[in-house]
Amino acid sequence: MVEKRTPIPVHEAVRKVMNVPIKQHGEDVHLHEVYGRTLAEDLVATHPVPPFDRSPYDGFAIISSDSTEATRDNPITFEVIETIGAGSVCSKKVQSHQAVRIMTGAQMPEECDAIVMLELAQAYTNEKGSFMTIKRSFPSGHNISYKGEDVTERTVLIEKGTRINPGTIALLATFGYERVKVAKRPTVGVFATGSELLELGDSLEPGKIRNSNTHMLLAQIERAGAVPHYFGSLPDEFELCFEQVKRAASQVDMLLTTGGVSVGDFDLLPDVYEKLGASVLFNKIAMRPGSVTTVAVWEDTLLYGLSGNPSACYVGFELFVRPIIRTIMNDPLPHLPKVKATLAEDVPKANPFTRFVRSTIQYQRDQIHVAPIGFNKSSAVSSLAKTDAFMVLPGGTRGFKTGDKVDVLLLETDRGSEWPWA
């Protein structure tokens, strides 16, 4: 019996998935463990930066009015009364025509209002003490980094949901965030289906192939920022399959299966969803590859029936799983980033469905060029490794020509996008 399925447009499928209520949790993690995680709350400045007026250079702190008359012909000499390094404060009250030798980052002596860079002063010591001479004047405020000029206290520096990069970590450290509230990473389970699948270490057998999708998915889950959990292969026997899916689904936030969602006699997932009482959001999408991608909701868990086809499986993950993972992690830009690119070769064949073509981008001067990769059947596993973008070709009656501007979804970037669909 061939079941009739009604395909829905890609953007509608994405919307249905995004409308499923999800739960977000935060957790406290040490600063050294948060690279790549997302902030679960705004990063707020706990004090001004700089926290005090300071010298950005090695040099001498002076009272600027003492320097007004200094010229090449009229050098002015200052007594150097103290030397302060970064981290120290001046212990003396600076008087007129006195200077303080000051290191980069050190706090300005209270009475001083200008810094003379080391190179612009002539320093010397004699029996009377330490001195330095300048041959030009310095205005008030010269070479001072003022308290709060970089950041004022209570400023929201980085919004909740931002992916933490090395610069974010510098900020967190500056404000003393030893532990950081980050979004808890969802756990995503993966099952392979299909008795044609051999495990990694197995030798090839007639008719069989090695399971590659699940391992690929584990890496896609990791790239998206979630925690992958591999449950192994499901048998092609309904009751066993049902029990295993049910048990696994209660342990994870999302459960992915690959294969078993077509209309073939051995495609058990549709029946498993039915017996679970899961609500099927869709089971056919007007796209290539990945048209059989099925998403269902059971209790709090999203069940994804991804295609058994490597490329279809890959696309299904990036379009429908990634944005949920990123949303659970508070990311306001959960989708793949979309850019326009110039097509670098013809894609002559028309297709009635929206196509996601495995592609690679090149930056040529200030433009992005995109070319499909190799052999574009949905089973072509060899091209996935070189794929760093999907070209999105709208369905229609015509092909596409070199030079056409096309939409491209970027894969290997930390960026995201709000809603890339029309």
Next chain:
Amino acid sequence: MVEKRTPIPVHEAVRKVMNVPIKQHGEDVHLHEVYGRTLAEDLVATHPVPPFDRSPYDGFAIISSDSTEATRDNPITFEVIETIGAGSVCSKKVQSHQAVRIMTGAQMPEECDAIVMLELAQAYTNEKGSFMTIKRSFPSGHNISYKGEDVTERTVLIEKGTRINPGTIALLATFGYERVKVAKRPTVGVFATGSELLELGDSLEPGKIRNSNTHMLLAQIERAGAVPHYFGSLPDEFELCFEQVKRAASQVDMLLTTGGVSVGDFDLLPDVYEKLGASVLFNKIAMRPGSVTTVAVWEDTLLYGLSGNPSACYVGFELFVRPIIRTIMNDPLPHLPKVKATLAEDVPKANPFTRFVRSTIQYQRDQIHVAPIGFNKSSAVSSLAKTDAFMVLPGGTRGFKTGDKVDVLLLETDRGSEWPWA
């Protein structure tokens, strides 16, 4: 005493670092642990893909010549003699006007040379057995995925040095690479210097600031793919400092310190390098920020004296440390990728030195636009978190205007670049 240092151009500094002999090692790692690592040897196809002729669809395998006469008015009926799922092989010899019900991915029966998609056949069962009828002809080879059409055996699929992405993992799994030879990640040690530095949990004190650079560097090291090791803070006392640097340097592949490389009285690193007998490659670069970046070689270890300034430290890492880390990991494109971008706002101030301006890029249609971020003093820690690119502005007497095309180095991407310097 102000030491005179001679600045060298950026590209010369990079070249000097890249010319230091480095050691590359491989290690065997389980497939589930290799995401983000780099291949230490070429990935070679251990068998053809597909490994046998197979059906890309659910349907019926037939002998195509049996279908030649089939039309809407002349339907032709086939006896369905067996059903094979993916992973099974046909046990019977297919005769003329016999068909085999075949699932996606299953091996073609030897005698068959075309697949009829399920939707194009009318299947029925009666007391005589199972049958299916077609109303059109199918040419030989129709809907068959041929053995080796995707990949032939012994093909080099991915070159040594490639960063492993989810697609690479699918390939590795397909060919049964349960363990993968990947490049050993170098260990990079980090010291903070400067008694002005408070630790993360400390309250602010007059004149002092919290150590942020080292935590930032640990994340930069992680982003570049290496293993960070934090050694804590160095004291401002020479002998202690020397001993700690010497001990640490012998434990890691690279040792980074931040601060202590200027010409201030408390900048001890130059003397440490001298006492070690390390060979200093350079200690002044014609660039902003980061001009005091110092690199020395001691025995097998690269010693980096990065600026204590957050932005200068950040830039110094990306220009001089990252490419070495990536090279040790066999990456043939170890440098930050360089693209051209359109300047989105004026940068009026001229500067005699090459500047690396903290910036953010935007994709506008198929062009890349770049804008400097906020406040561009080298101490401005708040801008680093929003930085995803450096604008490279050549030194000279003029500023730059909106619309100018400028070079940009991208930070948040897995891509690399061969030699981005003129």
